[in-house]
Amino acid sequence: MKKCRLGFPVLMVVLLMVFGVSGVWAKTVSFKFAHFIPPNEPGSEVGLWIEKDLNENAKGLVRAKYFHSKQMGSTIEIVKKVRMGTLQAGFMTGNFAPDLDPRFGIGTLAYCMNSYEKWNAFLGNKALKDELFNALVPKGLRVVDMCFFGVYGLVSTKPIHSLNDLKSMKMRTTQARYPVAFWKALGVNPVPLSWGDVFPALKQGVVDGTDQTMNVARLRLTDVCKYFTRTDHMMGLFFLVVNEKWYQKLDPKVREAIFGSIHKNFKKAREASMKLTAEAPAALQKKGVAVIDLSVSEMEKFKAAEMKVWKDFEREIGKAWLEKVVSFTSGM
Numbered sequence: 001m002k003k004c005r006l007g008f009p010v011l012m013v014v015l016l017m018v019f020g021v022s023g024v025w026a027k028t029v030s031f032k033f034a035h036f037i038p039p040n041e042p043g044s045e046v047g048l049w050i051e052k053d054l055n056e057n058a059k060g061l062v063r064a065k066y067f068h069s070k071q072m073g074s075t076i077e078i079v080k081k082v083r084m085g086t087l088q089a090g091f092m093t094g095n096f097a098p099d100l101d102p103r104f105g106i107g108t109l110a111y112c113m114n115s116y117e118k119w120n121a122f123l124g125n126k127a128l129k130d131e132l133f134n135a136l137v138p139k140g141l142r143v144v145d146m147c148f149f150g151v152y153g154l155v156s157t158k159p160i161h162s163l164n165d166l167k168s169m170k171m172r173t174t175q176a177r178y179p180v181a182f183w184k185a186l187g188v189n190p191v192p193l194s195w196g197d198v199f200p201a202l203k204q205g206v207v208d209g210t211d212q213t214m215n216v217a218r219l220r221l222t223d224v225c226k227y228f229t230r231t232d233h234m235m236g237l238f239f240l241v242v243n244e245k246w247y248q249k250l251d252p253k254v255r256e257a258i259f260g261s262i263h264k265n266f267k268k269a270r271e272a273s274m275k276l277t278a279e280a281p282a283a284l285q286k287k288g289v290a291v292i293d294l295s296v297s298e299m300e301k302f303k304a305a306e307m308k309v310w311k312d313f314e315r316e317i318g319k320a321w322l323e324k325v326v327s328f329t330s331g332m
Helices: 002-026 042-057 075-084 102-107 116-123 126-133 163-167 177-185 195-204 214-220 244-249 252-286 296-317 319-329
Strands: 029-034 062-067 089-093 141-156 171-173 209-213 227-230 235-243 290-293
Touching (some): 029 042, 029 252, 042 089, 042 141, 042 252, 062 252, 075 141, 102 126, 102 296, 116 126, 116 141, 116 235, 116 252, 116 319, 141 214, 141 244, 163 296, 171 177, 171 195, 177 296, 195 209, 209 214, 214 227, 296 319
Parallel strands (some): 029 062, 029 089, 227 290
Antiparallel strands (some): 089 235, 141 209, 141 227, 141 235
């Protein structure tokens, strides 16, 4: 009897340890993340893929909830919520990223990182990718992956065959510094408008066009714009940022589940975006949109004009960083 009484407390301790540890592993982590646009293209639809994947395949470790279509506000508001911890993750546009760290300027500097080939090679270079993706850690954010929404050109209500054609037009821009600098270098005084004001402004003739990707143009602009001029000056980019404190506290198994899903689905989204771009000229023409290719000489005029922007932003971006990236992508 005495032996049994001594064994009971030991047994209880063992059971508490076992069930205690099991309780820790069984705890479900909330993963709330947001995008400001609807999931009607790969760069936003990817959020639905991740949400479904985690909720069905993460073995109860993660409960994912994806907010889109401005449910959590604009890209700026979403990033603020991620920094505060209201959201665990959110999508950040390439245009906004340089406001948080100038090194992201390589993505918005015209004719710098302006192709799928360059960005895919960049993502395959761990040193370059880590330098950029970790740039926001001091601000409580970490970039974990990125995807595209196409290659930029000019979508307009009038044909653009040359730089001179463009100079006579009123073109819409965002208020971000790089897009404004892009237009001014081309000799165009842009009209700052939010995206929601673009459609009525085009219909009413307030503006004659905007710069946008073929992927977006084929979905949203073909009713009012019947011309797309391929300038290939920039890539449309979405970066996924996470709260750094939350990231550091994650259990390794939970982290593996969440980020394994993110990387798998972002790769799928990048591939889908490239496919859409390849199919875009035919899709636009089917909707009555003329796709215009600039002559070699005219394209060189566009590129030469943008070199002034490079000089203006070189010191801010960081000369050594810019040269490193340009050297790596040379010939692509």
